[in-house]
Amino acid sequence: MVEIKKIIDGFKHAFAxxxxxxEDCDTELIRKLADFVVRRNMSVPAIMFxxxxxxxxxxxxxxxxxxxxxxxxxFTKEEYDKLATILEKREVIDLLIKEIEQxxxxxxRKS
Numbered sequence: 001m002v003e004i005k006k007i008i009d010g011f012k013h014a015f016a017x018x019x020x021x022x023e024d025c026d027t028e029l030i031r032k033l034a035d036f037v038v039r040r041n042m043s044v045p046a047i048m049f050x051x052x053x054x055x056x057x058x059x060x061x062x063x064x065x066x067x068x069x070x071x072x073x074x075f076t077k078e079e080y081d082k083l084a085t086i087l088e089k090r091e092v093i094d095l096l097i098k099e100i101e102q103x104x105x106x107x108x109r110k111s
Contacts (some may be wrong), residue, residue, distance in 0.1 A: 022095075026086050028081055034072055034099035043104040047097055054093050 020032075037046045053060050064071070064084040072080050085094050 008044055022086070022092070026082070027084065027095075029083055030092065030096055031099055031103075032075070032079070032097060033083065037100050038103040043100050047100055050093055050097050054090075056083050060087065 036045055064080070064087070068080060075083065087096075
């Protein structure tokens, strides 16, 4: 019985959705990523992609290691590593989508 409880507790931890505790520098990094997406007119594909991979955000954050040579041109090494860690949290995807949408609306108003 103790073994089953350990397994259940492990699953609870693996699929936990505790509130994301973001620092100011984390939020600023998310805004920088949203700016990057909007400046390249990629807001719609980015939002569609983020919505479709929402359940796999942890796997996606791990895939960032593969794309590091390409994306690291736009972020420092520290920012990129921090972004990969931030994106492991489920709530961050919602925050990123909101930032992209807000910046896209602001960009549309300016045009």
